[in-house]
Amino acid sequence: MFKDLKLKIRDGGFISTNIPAYTDGVLRTALRRFLALPSLEQQQYSQKELSIAFDGYSYIGQKDSLNQYDKDLLHSFVLSNISREESFPQAFQKYLKQEFLEQLVFIRKLEKEVLKTLGFPESRVFYEEHIKHMVSCNFYPELDVATQKIMPADRLSFHTDVSLFSVFLFGLESGFVHEKPTGEKVVLDTIDEMVLFPGYFMELLTKGKIRALKHGVVLPENRTEERFSFAFFSIPKPDAILELSSFKGSGSEYYQHYLNQF
Numbered sequence: 242m243f244k245d246l247k248l249k250i251r252d253g254g255f256i257s258t259n260i261p262a263y264t265d266g267v268l269r270t271a272l273r274r275f276l277a278l279p280s281l282e283q284q285q286y287s288q289k290e291l292s293i294a295f296d297g298y299s300y301i302g303q304k305d306s307l308n309q310y311d312k313d314l315l316h317s318f319v320l321s322n323i324s325r326e327e328s329f330p331q332a333f334q335k336y337l338k339q340e341f342l343e344q345l346v347f348i349r350k351l352e353k354e355v356l357k358t359l360g361f362p363e364s365r366v367f368y369e370e371h372i373k374h375m376v377s378c379n380f381y382p383e384l385d386v387a388t389q390k391i392m393p394a395d396r397l398s399f400h401t402d403v404s405l406f407s408v409f410l411f412g413l414e415s416g417f418v419h420e421k422p423t424g425e426k427v428v429l430d431t432i433d434e435m436v437l438f439p440g441y442f443m444e445l446l447t448k449g450k451i452r453a454l455k456h457g458v459v460l461p462e463n464r465t466e467e468r469f470s471f472a473f474f475s476i477p478k479p480d481a482i483l484e485l486s487s488f489k490g491s492g493s494e495y496y497q498h499y500l501n502q503f
């Protein structure tokens with residue numbers, strides 16, 4: 242399946258592939274439909290309400306989101322194969338039924354291939370046993386709407402992800418920025434192939450041999466420009482029993498361990 246796969250690993254761990262990006266049409270429409278709902282309805286799907294892993298809705302200015310700061314200029318909805326499909330809003334059901342599971346099958350194959358290329362083929366067994374997926378669906382509205390009250394320096398502040406890998410199956414829109422080991426920042430243009438990079442769980446699993454990539458999103462020059470991004474995260478399932486050298490505990494305890502950094 243991946244016999245012609247070419248991976249290019251850049252400084253800091255950002256990985257480009259030669260696989261053409263899938264189209265995000267169905268998921269983008271789903272996210273737009275959810276964001277058009279009255280806020281009372283949206284709140285029924287907040288992370289607090291769903292209370293499983295990172296699943297659920299976060300909005301601009303929210304102080305208690307698990308996956309974004311209140312100054313970050315995006316609305317996000319996290320779906321996963323950890324919660325039951327029926328717990329997610331109607332707006333996402335078509336995507337969940339028609340595309341999500343098939344896309345996860347592909348991502349699992351890709352991630353195992355990347356683990357092999359990076360020199361960790363033995364992690365395959367761990368991966369099969371413990372790893373599930375979530376997708377963070379992110380919408381950055383035009384800036385004049387988003388920044389009425391706050392004027393942050395970035396659209397999304399610098400951070401590392403909770404994941405083993407963060408995979409951009411639909412490519413990347415411009416504005417993504419990542420850090421090199423020297424601290425130098427690299428702003429990327431639009432990418433039409435799949436890309437991925439290691440998160441904090443990869444750092445733990447490899448005892449620091451592979452570092453989590455620090456990244457964010459810069460403010461666009463054109464203030465009316467909207468931005469979508471869809472990031473698939475491989476994460477340990479909440480009830481996984483993890484015994485890594487630097488972390489021992491359940492998957493849920495790992496999420497908290499990761500969140501304690503912020």
Ligand SMILES: [Fe+2]
Pocket residue numbers: 400401402456
């Ligand atoms: Fe991220």
